[in-house]
Amino acid sequence: MKSSLHAFILINLFVFNFSVFATTELKFCYEDKQVAPLFIGAGQTIALHEPGAVLELIRQLDKKLSSIKISYQRKPWQQCVNDLKNNRIDAVIASYGKGRERFAVFPTTQHNTPDTSRALNQVSSCLVGGEKFREQWRTREIFQQRAFTLALPNGYGLSNTLEKEPFFIHYTHSRDKAFELVDKGVVDATVEICKIGDIEITNFANSNYDLQAIYPPYELQHGYLVFSQQFYKQNKGLSKQIWQKVSTLDSAKLLIDYFSNMSDTKYAKN
Numbered sequence: 399m400k401s402s403l404h405a406f407i408l409i410n411l412f413v414f415n416f417s418v419f420a421t422t423e424l425k426f427c428y429e430d431k432q433v434a435p436l437f438i439g440a441g442q443t444i445a446l447h448e449p450g451a452v453l454e455l456i457r458q459l460d461k462k463l464s465s466i467k468i469s470y471q472r473k474p475w476q477q478c479v480n481d482l483k484n485n486r487i488d489a490v491i492a493s494y495g496k497g498r499e500r501f502a503v504f505p506t507t508q509h510n511t512p513d514t515s516r517a518l519n520q521v522s523s524c525l526v527g528g529e530k531f532r533e534q535w536r537t538r539e540i541f542q543q544r545a546f547t548l549a550l551p552n553g554y555g556l557s558n559t560l561e562k563e564p565f566f567i568h569y570t571h572s573r574d575k576a577f578e579l580v581d582k583g584v585v586d587a588t589v590e591i592c593k594i595g596d597i598e599i600t601n602f603a604n605s606n607y608d609l610q611a612i613y614p615p616y617e618l619q620h621g622y623l624v625f626s627q628q629f630y631k632q633n634k635g636l637s638k639q640i641w642q643k644v645s646t647l648d649s650a651k652l653l654i655d656y657f658s659n660m661s662d663t664k665y666a667k668n
Contacts, residue, residue: 421464421465421466421467422465422466422467422633422636423466423467423468423469423488424466424467424468424469424488424489424629424640425469425471425486425487425488425489426456426468426469426470426471426487426488426489426490427470427471427472427473427477427478427481427482427487427489427490428452428453428470428471428472428478428490428491429472429473429474429475429478430442430472430473430474431474431475431551431552431571431572431573432572432573432574433450433573434450434573434656435450435451435653435656435657436450436451436452436491436519436591436621436653437449437450437452437453438450438656440572441472442471442472442473443472444470444472448656450656451519451649451652451653451655451656452491452518452519452621453470454652455518455519455644455647455649455652456468456470456623458647459623459640459643459644459647462643463639463640463643465636465639466636466640471487478490479492482501482502482624482626483501483626485626485627485628485629487626488625488626488628488629489623489624489625489626489629490502490623490624491518491621491622491623491624492621492622492624493619493620493621493622494512494620494622498624501626501627502624502625502626502627503624503625503626503627503629503630503637504622504624505517505622505638505641505644512620512622513641514620515645516622516641516642516644516645517620517621517622517644518621518622518623518644518647518649519594519620519621519649519650519653520594520595520618520619520620520621520649520650521591521593521594521618521619521621521653522591522592522593522594522615522617522618522619523557523589523590523591523592523615523616523617523619524589524590524592524593524611524612524613524614524615524616525548525560525587525588525589525611525612525616526577526580526587526588526589526590526592526609526610526611526612527580527586527587527588527609527610527612528580528583528608528609529608529610531546531586531587532610532612534546534586535587535612536612538564545564545565545566546563546564546565546566546586546587547565547566547567547568547584547585547586547587548560548565548566548567548568548585548586548587548588548589549568549569549570549575549576549577549579549580549584549585549587549588550567550568550569550570550576550588550589551569551570551571551572551573551575551576552569552570552571554589557616557617559616559617560589560616560617568584568585573588573590576588577590577609580609581609590611592611592613592615593615594650594653594654594657595650597650597654598611598613599611599657623640623641623644625637
């Protein structure tokens with residue numbers, strides 16, 4: 399009887415210790431194109447040195463939370479989204495958009511709206527072009543409207559604001575290529591991150607020409623760490639713990655550090 403009791407106690411101690419030290423794998427997917435400074439480098443290789451601000455933030459989470467072990471995958475953005483829908487991966491970084499809540503779980507407030515305090519980053523986007531385009535853009539409502547040509551990387555769409563404007567879209571394989579086409583005068587403009595929090599980006603490292611952003615930004619986006627429906631259902635407490643830890647990260651400083659380390663990039667605080 400005593401031996402049975404001892405065996406029972408040992409088994410329960412083993413199960414308890416295992417549960418204390420057990421970790422949950424979090425399969426994180428991010429796109430395989432360079433989106434500096436968020437993601438640096440392209441292809442499926444996971445960079446170990448200066449991988450981009452967002453990936454460094456995710457790695458900080460991995461170090462701060464002993465309850466998770468993050469594995470990384472690089473794929474075309476749409477494939478990451480499809481894998482999240484089908485529960486083949488657990489998490490991506492995404493902005494909130496109508497319909498996305500059907501397959502992605504966002505941190506929300508008590509009013510069931512996205513909780514910006516638990517966003518991983520906050521960035522604004524602007525149209526970027528040369529002096530001629532900027533002047534034509536500012537006077538487009540006074541004079542007869544003309545259609546402008548806008549370079550967009552594959553996989554990126556127009557915001558609701560820009561959809562109302564007269565644009566021909568020229569898709570490119572990367573943001574660097576989009577800037578190159580603006581530099582050469584092949585297209586009128588492109589779009590780029592132009593503000594991080596209240597910090598304005600006043601010049602762009604991936605341009606050899608005097609391109610400037612048109613303020614105010616046409617779009618403000620919050621990037622959230624979102625989970626698949628299956629991962630959240632199985633790990634509600636852990637998911638909330640991760641979001642809480644996200645709210646403590648200084649993402650704006652890291653993004654600015656990356657921008658300032660990119661050659662010729664300047665920024666100014668409002």
